[in-house]
Amino acid sequence: MSTHAGAPTSAPTSAPPSTDQSPPEDSARFRRNLVKVMSMQVVALLALWWLQARYAS
Amino acid sequence: MHPLNWAIVVAYLLYVVIDGLRAAKGTKEIEGYFLANRSLPWWAVGLSVMATQLSAVTMIGTTGQGATDGMRFVQFYFGLPIAMVILGVTIVPFLHGAKVFTAYEFLERRFDAKTRSLTSFLFLVSRGMSCGTIIAAPAVVFSAIFGWPLPWCVALIGVPTVIYTMIGGVQAVTWADVKQMFLISGSLIAIIIVLLVKLPVSPDNALRIAGSVGRMTPFDFSFNLSETYTFWSGILGGTFLMLSYFGTDQSQVQRYLTARSIPEARSSLLMSAYWKIPLQALILLIGVLVFVFYLFQAPPLLWNPAHDRSVRETRPAAYAQLESRYGDAIARRTDAALRLSDTPRSDASAALAAEGFRESEARVTAIRDEALVAAGEVTGESARDVNYIMPRFVLDHLPLGLAGFFIAAVLAAAMSSIAAELNSLSTATVIDFYRRWVRPEASDTHYLNVSKAATGVWGIFACVVATYAATLGSLIEVVNRFGSFFYGSILGVFILAMIRRATARGAFVGLLSGMACVGAVSFGLPQISFLWHNLIGAAVVVLVGLALGGNPGESSPART
Numbered sequence: 001m002s003t004h005a006g007a008p009t010s011a012p013t014s015a016p017p018s019t020d021q022s023p024p025e026d027s028a029r030f031r032r033n034l035v036k037v038m039s040m041q042v043v044a045l046l047a048l049w050w051l052q053a054r055y056a057s
Numbered sequence: 058m059h060p061l062n063w064a065i066v067v068a069y070l071l072y073v074v075i076d077g078l079r080a081a082k083g084t085k086e087i088e089g090y091f092l093a094n095r096s097l098p099w100w101a102v103g104l105s106v107m108a109t110q111l112s113a114v115t116m117i118g119t120t121g122q123g124a125t126d127g128m129r130f131v132q133f134y135f136g137l138p139i140a141m142v143i144l145g146v147t148i149v150p151f152l153h154g155a156k157v158f159t160a161y162e163f164l165e166r167r168f169d170a171k172t173r174s175l176t177s178f179l180f181l182v183s184r185g186m187s188c189g190t191i192i193a194a195p196a197v198v199f200s201a202i203f204g205w206p207l208p209w210c211v212a213l214i215g216v217p218t219v220i221y222t223m224i225g226g227v228q229a230v231t232w233a234d235v236k237q238m239f240l241i242s243g244s245l246i247a248i249i250i251v252l253l254v255k256l257p258v259s260p261d262n263a264l265r266i267a268g269s270v271g272r273m274t275p276f277d278f279s280f281n282l283s284e285t286y287t288f289w290s291g292i293l294g295g296t297f298l299m300l301s302y303f304g305t306d307q308s309q310v311q312r313y314l315t316a317r318s319i320p321e322a323r324s325s326l327l328m329s330a331y332w333k334i335p336l337q338a339l340i341l342l343i344g345v346l347v348f349v350f351y352l353f354q355a356p357p358l359l360w361n362p363a364h365d366r367s368v369r370e371t372r373p374a375a376y377a378q379l380e381s382r383y384g385d386a387i388a389r390r391t392d393a394a395l396r397l398s399d400t401p402r403s404d405a406s407a408a409l410a411a412e413g414f415r416e417s418e419a420r421v422t423a424i425r426d427e428a429l430v431a432a433g434e435v436t437g438e439s440a441r442d443v444n445y446i447m448p449r450f451v452l453d454h455l456p457l458g459l460a461g462f463f464i465a466a467v468l469a470a471a472m473s474s475i476a477a478e479l480n481s482l483s484t485a486t487v488i489d490f491y492r493r494w495v496r497p498e499a500s501d502t503h504y505l506n507v508s509k510a511a512t513g514v515w516g517i518f519a520c521v522v523a524t525y526a527a528t529l530g531s532l533i534e535v536v537n538r539f540g541s542f543f544y545g546s547i548l549g550v551f552i553l554a555m556i557r558r559a560t561a562r563g564a565f566v567g568l569l570s571g572m573a574c575v576g577a578v579s580f581g582l583p584q585i586s587f588l589w590h591n592l593i594g595a596a597v598v599v600l601v602g603l604a605l606g607g608n609p610g611e612s613s614p615a616r617t
Contacts, residue, residue: 030320033327034142041138044334048131048275055268057411 058203058452062461069240069465070217073233073472077221080229087504090226091158091484092315099321101235103328105477106303106312107336108234110329111241113195113214113471115340121443123344124351127272132286133588134337136295140303141330143296145323148304148551153319158488160310160551167554168561170493175568176550177489179543180307181482185515188478189522195471196523198444201363202452211523214471219516222476223509227315230476237469244466245343247459248451252346255454256353262398263349269397269411270418272345275338283584294588301544301591305551308481347450352394354454358383358425360445364432371435379431383424390417475519483511542579545591546571549598556599558606567602571595 084090122130157163161180165173196210203210221229256263267273277287284290303309303326316322358380359365368376393414400410433440451463487508496503549571553559571594578585578593 027320030145030323030327033324034145037138037142037327037331040331041334044338045135048128048338051128051264051273052276055264055273056271057269 058460058464059457061458062464065458065461066464066468069468070213073237073469074217074221076236077225077229077233080221080225080232084226084228085505086501087487087508088158089228090505090508091311091480091488093226093228093231095315096317097231097315099316099324100328101231102312102316102322102325104238105231105234105473106309106325106329107332108238108241108470108473109308109312109477110333110474111238111336111470112191112474113467114191115337116195116241116467116470117198117444117447118194119337119340120344120347120447121445123272123341124348124446125344125443127267127345128275128338128341129277129286131275131334131338131341132277132288132291133295134334135288135291136293136297137299137333138330139292139296140299141326143300144304145326147555149313149322149326150319151555152310153314153316153322157314159307159485160305161307161485161489164550164554164564168550168559168564172550172561172565172568173489174493175565176305176547177307177485179547179572181485183543184306184308184478184482185518186522186526188475188482188515188519190526191471191474191478192519192523193526194444195467198448201361201445202448204363208524211520214468215475215516215520215523218472218475219479219513219520222479223512223516226508227311227480230473230480231312231315233476234473237466237473240462240469241466244459244462245339247462248343248455249339249346251455251459252343252350256346256350258349258353258395258398263346265402266352266394266397266414267345267349269414272348282589283586285586285588290586290588294586294590294592297545297548297591297595298588301548301595305544305547306481307485308478311481311484312477344447347446349394350450350454353391355384355387357449358428359432359440360442360449361432361440362445362449364436364438364440364442367435368428368431372431375431376428379424379428383421383428386417386420386424390414390421393417479512479515479519482515483508486511486515542575542590543572543594545575545594545596546598548591549595549602552595552599553602553606556603556606559602560606563602563605564598566605567598567600570601571598 086094088094119130152160152163155163155166157166159177161173161177164176192211192214196207196214199205199210199213200207221233225233253260258266264273277284278289279287280289281287282290313322313325316325357365358376359368393410393416397407397410397414400407429440429442432438432442448464448467451460455463487504491507491511492499492504546568550564550568553564553567574597575590575594579587579590
C-alpha cells in the first residue's frame with residue numbers, strides 16, 4: 001500500500017511545467033477531429049440561419 | 058402518474074445504485090477513486106462531460122425557455138466549440154501532463170500554495186452552492202407536480218446519487234453518465250416523435266406559426282451589453298464562460314483527467330463540442346413544438362399546480378373570472394393559429410393572418426401575466442413557471458410508459474451533474490486541503506476513507522442548500538450567474554500560469570482584483586449581462602498579473 005508525500009510536491013516554477021509530447025499521429029488525429037468539429041458547427045449554424053430566414057417573421 | 062411509470066422510475070433508481078456499487082469493486086486506491094487510474098476511453102469521458110453539463114435544469118428549464126422565449130437561448134452555447142478547441146491545445150496538455158489530481162494543484166507548482174488554496178476554496182464555495190441549486194431545480198418541480206414535501210423530493214434525487222458517488226468514485230460516476238446520456242437522448246427523441254405525431258398541423262406550418270411570434274430567432278446580432286442572449290455575448294462572453302468552466306472548474310477538469318492520454322482527453326472535449334450546439338438547438342426546438350402543441354390543446358392558466366391550487370383557494374371568484382377570459386382568449390388563439398396555418402405563405406392575406414395570431418397571442422399572454430401576479434401575491438414566491446411546462450406536457454400527454462422514461466431521464470440528468478460535482482468537491486477537499494494542510498502523510502486506504510466521507514458530507518450540504526434554494530427564481534440563470542462571480546477570475550490565473558513572466562504575487566493580487574472588479578461591475582452596473590463578467594474577470598486578472606509580473610527569465614518570488 002503506497003503512501004503519498006504531502007504537497008507541495010515540487011517547487012514553484014516560473015515556466016509552465018508541462019507541454020504536449022503527443023506523437024505525430026495523435027496530432028494528426030486531433031487535427032482531423034478539429035476539422036470535423038468545426039464543420040459540424042458551420043452546418044449547425046447554417047441550419048439555424050436557414051430556420052431564422054424561413055420562419056422568423 | 059400511472060404505476061407503470063413509477064415502476065420505470067424506481068427500476069432506474071435501483072439500477073443506478075446497484076451499478077455504482079459494482080463499480081466500487083475495482084476502486085481500492087485514491088487514484089482509482091478520483092481519476093479511474095487515468096484509464097478511461099475518450100468516448101466515455103466525452104459522454105461524461107456532456108452528461109455532466111446536461112443537467113435537469115436543461116431538461117425542464119431549457120425546454121420551458123424554448124416554449125416561452127424561442128430559440129435565442131442557443132446563442133449562449135456559440136462559444137463552447139471555440140472554448141473546447143482552445144482548451145484542447147492549451148490547458149488540457151498542461152493539466153493532464155502534470156499528472157495532478159486537481160486543476161488547483163497545478164497552480165501551486167506554477168505559483169504558490171496560497172493561490173492554489175484560494176482558487177480551490179472558491180471552487181468549493183461556488184460548486185457546493187450550485188450543486189444545491191442543481192438538486193433544487195427538479196426537486197421543486199416534482200414537489201409541485203406530485204404534491205410531495207420538498208425534502209422528500211430532494212432526498213429522492215440526492216440520496217441515490219450520494220450513495221453511488223460515495224461508494225463507486227469516478228468510475229461509477231463516469232459509467233453512470235454514459236448510460237444516463239443514452240437515456241436522456243432516447244427520451245428526447247421519443248418526445249419529438251410524439252410531438253410530431255400529435256400536432257394537428259405540418260411541421261413546416263408549426264414552425265411558421267412559432268416564427269410569427271418571434272420563437273424562431275436563434276440569432277440576435279445587436280451589440281447590447283444588457284441583453285443576456287445575443288450573438289456577441291454568446292461568442293465572446295460565452296467563450297470565456299466555457300473556457301472558465303471546462304478549463305478551471307474541477308467538476309469538468311476531473312472528467313478529462315481520467316482519460317488515458319492527452320490526445321484522448323482532447324478528443325473527449327471535441328466530442329462534447331461536436332454535439333453541443335445541435336443538441337441544445339434540438340432541446341429548444343422541443344420547447345417550441347410544445348408551445349405549438351398547446352395552441353391546439355387548452356393549456357393551464359398557471360403551469361405550477363401548487364400555485365394554481367393556492368390562487369384557486371384564496372381568490373376563487375377572481376380566479377374563475379380570469380379562467381373564463383383565458384378560455385375565450387385561448388379559443389380565439391387556436392382559430393388564429395389554424396387560419397395562419399391554412400393561409401399559403403405566398404397569399405396576400407398571409408401577413409394579415411400572422412398579425413391576427415400575434416394579437417391573439419398577446420391577449421393570452423396578458424391574461425397569464427395577471428394570473429402570475431396573483432400567484433406571486435398569494436404564495437409570496439416567484440411566480441415564474443417556465444420550469445413546469447415540460448413536466449406538465451409529459452405527464453398529461455405522453456403515452457403510458459414514456460412519462461416514466463422522461464422522469465427517469467430528468468433524474469438521470471440531475472444525477473449525472475450532481476455526481477460529478479460531489480466527486481470533484483470531495484477531490485478538492487481531500488487533495489487541496491486535507492492532504493495538503495492537515496495530514497500530508499497517510500496511507501491510500503486512509504485517504505480513500507476520508508474521500509468517501511467528504512463525498513457524503515458534501516452530499517448532505519448540497520441537499521440542505523437545495524431545500525433552501527427552492528424559492529430562487531429562474532434556476533438556470535442562478536446557477537450560471539453564481540459561477541460568473543468567480544469563473545472569469547480563476548480563468549485569468551490559469552492564463553497567467555501559461556505566461557512565463559507571470560509571478561505568484563501577480564497571480565494572487567490579480568485574482569483578488571479580478572473578483573473585486575466583477576463584484577463592482579455586478580453591483581454597480583447591474584445592466585451589464587452576467588455573461589460579460591467572465592471576460593471582465595479574466596482580463597483584469599491577466600492585466601494586473603502582468604503589471605505585477607517580473608521580467609522574462611526572472612525567478613518567481615516564491616523561489617527566491
